Amino acid sequence: MAFTLLVNGVQYGVDAEPETPLLWVLRDSIGLTGTKYGCGIGQCGACTVLIDGLAVRSCFLQASRAIGKKITTIEGLSTDGSHPVQLAWKEFDVPQCGYCQSGQILAAVALLEKQPKPTDADIDAQMTNACRCGTYHRIRQAIHRAAALRA
Amino acid sequence: MVPEINAWITIAPDDTVTIRVGQTELGTGTLTVNPMMVAEELQCDWKKVRAEYASANRDVKEKAPEWTLKIPGSGETDPGGAAPVELRGMDGVYRRMIIHSSGNVRESRYYLQQAGAEARERLLLAAATEWGVPVSELVAKDSIITHAKTKRRTTYGAIAAKAARTPLPDPSKIKIKTPDKYTLLGTEQKHFDVPLKVTGEAIYGIDVRLPGMLYAAARACPVWGGDVKSYNFEAIRNMPGVHSVVRLPFNALTKSANFLCGGAAVIADSWWRAKTALDAMPIEWDYGPAAAVTSASLYEDHVAAAKLPGEPKTNEGNVDEAMGRAAKVVEAVYSVPFSPRARMEPGNATVLVTDNRVDIWSGDQDPQGLLRRAAKLTGIAPENVYIHTTFQGGGYGSNGNGPQGEQAVVVANALRGRPVKTLWTREEDWGTGTRYRPMSICFFKAGLDAGGWPIAMEVRHATTWNLGDMGYRGLSAPPYFVPNYRLTLHSPKTHVPIGTRRGTGAAPNAFYMESFIDELAHVTGKDPYFYRRELLARNPAEPKQGIGGFAHRDDFLKALDMVAKMSGWGTPLPEGWARGIAIDDRRRPTRTTSTICAQVHTVEVTRRGQLKLHRVDVAFEQGFALMNPLSVRKQIEGQIAWGYDDTMYQATTLQDGRAVERNFDKFPVSRMNEYPKQINIAFLKTNRWITGAGEEAIPQIPPAILNAVFKITGKRFRSIPLKNHDLSWG
The missing domain is CATH 3.30.365.10 (Aldehyde oxidase/xanthine dehydrogenase, molybdopterin binding domain)
Structure with missing residues (x-):
């Protein structure tokens, strides 16, 4: 039942049932725990990762569906927190409890790939992850800042 | 071994100061603000400060230093003293490691400042001993100790090992700074945990x-x-x-x-x-035994309990006599459902x-x-x-x-x-792993005089929230002048585990009182801001003098005026828009500490009943000082989403004795698109220490939004969440 996944540019051999959700393969098999479990039903977005550049909820995706694709987790954005979205997040001191922020950041990265200069309406439409601490005010400002940093 | 100056502080030869934090960082900023309180007195270079968690095991084995146990001062109005403390039995070295009740700064401020001061004095004494000069001639600033007369200079890192072996002759003489002397506290400092939380390195x-x-x-x-x-x-x-x-x-x-x-x-x-x-x-x-219980059956139990005499909490004046001579009697029934805290990490x-x-x-x-x-x-x-x-x-x-x-x-x-x-799975966490803010029902009856002012009010509150003052905080002594006032509590039985929840009893109780006062203003054709203002002003400012008489009256008025001005209260808005106002201080009946917060919510409701929260104005009491105003701003911004979710969506209903809403599909959390585009926060300086900032902006939100909804739709909704109601109008 072993298979391999390409995560953050590294091939990992995985010994798990192929129908295991990608989230749990990332966290427990590979040991990349920055991706979080929140609901298990694809609702909250804490488990968001990028698959071939698109934001995907990994708790709801069988790991076998990601074979051969390019998976990016929060650990793969940069080695030192220097990705423009991470820089903007620090500048605006966005996280509170921080549990959802890996997912928020990856959702923002995917948004900026598609719309390098997003409007507030774009942000409203694309940022669909839940934050129970309610950090949306700073997330919005940080996305605008990240867009400027990328330009 | 890095030299340990005292249980909170180690200083490495390169001047890195590591400050131990007893409280868990759950998003409120403790891991940063607690080191700030220590560093203010230590007078070290803030850029060289790191935080780490203190050991609960050490707390069991080691008693608190004598000098942390006596907390002088006369409480909330003494800038150099301490607010009332909840440190009962907490005489382990790290004192209060629990974090709740917005109490981190309130309860640990004094001994954390002392810890910084004790370490500073030891560093100074060690340097003075080494140089053979009087300690009083030394100056400590930014981790550097200087002696002007002899032009000598050393660093905290260089003298730390000696300081660790240099006890103070009389540590009970340690004095902490009053807020007017703060240089680090009161400034906005970014949070130590944020860099870890944007890279996935933070370990939960x-x-x-x-x-x-x-x-x-x-x-x-x-x-x-x-x-x-x-x-x-x-x-x-x-x-x-x-x-x-x-x-x-x-x-x-x-x-x-x-x-x-x-x-x-x-x-x-x-x-x-x-x-x-x-x-x-x-x-x-x-x-x-509880497998047949439903929300509806519990609601009936509450209604039945409210018909019984109940436990009197307040009975001032003669309510029945005054009610009998009222020109107009207004009655209303308010309620909230069960709701869990619903954190993100299962x-x-x-x-x-x-x-x-x-x-x-x-x-x-x-x-x-x-x-x-x-x-x-x-x-x-x-x-x-x-x-x-x-x-x-x-x-x-x-x-x-x-x-x-x-x-x-x-x-x-x-x-x-x-x-x-x-x-736990999410379902396990929300279904059996948590405790709930309980369902409660509040029955109001007010008698108004010919001018529209209340001369009598009877409040019957049916609630299972029997933890401390949860059932009556904010209701036992309202800030408004009502000369004849009675509150009774009515406690039905429930099998649902009841616990504290952000906003405490103040959240449902302020929803009730701040909605009902708004109702009375509208019934008598008065502006709800001016109606509140007048009822506050009529209240005596001295405590114990009539109902709700309280020393914070003038600050209440200031907060109300401040938020009205900020929000443009009374200026025109487009059709389908309105402003709603509410004020609360989460004040405990048994003590005076409070944090006054007044809010105006600018709301739009379309004719089809779609609600949009456009703008929130917040006047928030800062007291003598806010330790890290950035933490407070973030807390308020977040509480706006949190209270909005309570208002709009969140409820745990019961079917077959169990929780129905066990995941985000049935228990929604609002997203980016619902968060108001405009947030204005202003701080109100007062002459006391505030309670805290972790939940003080929650109670105002449901009443402020629902008061605006009433103005737009003409519909007075007396229960939350709004998802259960039809908001369409016109």
Whole structure:
């Protein structure tokens, strides 16, 4: 039942049932725990990762569906927190409890790939992850800042 | 070994100052503000400060230094003194490690400042001894000690080892700074945990990984008070990775929420395998005596209880006589449903029990409590229990206390020698792992004079919230002048586990009072801001003089005026828009501490009933000082979303004795698109210490929004959430 996944540019051999959700393969098999479990039903977005550049909820995706694709987790954005979205997040001191922020950041990265200069309406439409601490005010400002940093 | 100056502070030769923090960081800023309080007095270079968690195990073994135990001052109005403290029995070295009740700064401010001052004095004394000069001639600033006369200079790092061996002759003489002397406190400082939380490096309880670790998935009886009758482990024994099953005992120790129900945990070599096997394991439940209870049946129980005489809390003047001569009588019934705190990180803890030691890795709001309970559950001495505190994915009213850790200890105790991570599913967390803000119903009856001012008010509150003052905080002594006032409490029985929740009793109680006062203003054709203002102004400012007379009256008026001005109160808005106002201070009836917060919410409701919150203006009391105003701003911004969710969506309903809403699909959390585009926060300086900032902007939100909704739609909604109501109009 072993298979391999390409995560953050590294091939990992995985010994798990192929129908295991990608989230749990990332966290427990590979040991990349920055991706979080929140609901298990694809609702909250804490488990968001990028698959071939698109934001995907990994708790709801069988790991076998990601074979051969390019998976990016929060650990793969940069080695030192220097990705423009991470820089903007620090500048605006966005996280509170921080549990959802890996997912928020990856959702923002995917948004900026598609719309390098997003409007507030774009942000409203694309940022669909839940934050129970309610950090949306700073997330919005940080996305605008990240867009400027990328330009 | 890096020299330890005292239990809170180590200083390395390169001047790195490490400050130990007793409280778990759950998003409110403790890991930053507690070091700020120490560093203010230490007078070290803030750029060289690091934070780490203090050890609850050391707290068990070591008594608090004598100089931290006497907290002088006359409480909230003394800038150099302390607010009333909740440190009962907390005489371990780190004093209050629990974090709740917005109490971190309030309760630990004094001894943390003392810790910084004690260390500073030792560093100075060590340098003075080395140089043979009077300590009074030395100056300490930014981790550098200088002696002007002899032009000598040293650094904290260079003198730290000597300071660690230099006790103060009389540490009881330590004085802390008053707020006017602060240089670091009161400035906006970014949070130490943020860089870790944008890279995925921050370790939460759920992220802990140990060699040889097993994983447990747990299920408790979904009906509180129920137990497991039987389960068939043989049916799943051969599933991939399955290791064993552990019976979860009914009410094992502390009556903490999860232990009200018995259950079972399946252990496997990965959590997904454990959960998959648990889902497949046949379990037969004994649902216990409450299996037929529904929200509707509980509502009826509350209504029935409210008809009984109840427990009088306030009875001032002669309500019945005054009601009899009122020109107009207004009655209304308000209610809120059950609701959990609903944090993001599902409950978990990783535990290793051996025959002589327990190690627990968890984000827990009460490390001292968890330590004691783990000792009881395992029979191992508290001195041999170690808590390794991690970050915690939200708390919102003690969601991180007790049950998760206790259950994990029970599981690991059955598998001694192997570390086990017990993790709840979201459904388990919201269904049996948490406690709830209870349903309550508030019956109002007001008698108004010919001018429209209340001369009598009768309040009957049916609630199971019998923790402390939850049932009457804010209701027993309203800020408004009502010369004849009666409050009675009526307590029906419920099997649902009741706990604290962000906003405490002030949240439902302010929803009731701030809505009903608004109703009275509209009934008499008065502007709700001016109506509140007049009723506040009529109240005597001296405490104990009539109902609600209280020393904070003038600051209430200031906050109300401030927020009205900020929001453009009274200026025109487009059709379908309106402003709603509310004020509360989360003041406890038994003491004076409070944090005044007034809010105006600018709301739009379309004719079809679609609500949009456009703008929120907040006047928030800062008292003598806010320690880290950035933390407070972030707390207020977040509370706006939190209170909005309560207003719009959140409720736990009961069917067959159990919680229906157990995941985000039925218990929504608002997203970016609903967050108001404009937030204005202003701080109001007053001459006292405030209670805190972790929940003080919650209670105003439902009434402010619903007051605006009434203005637009003409519909007075007296229960939340609004998702249950038709907001269409015109």
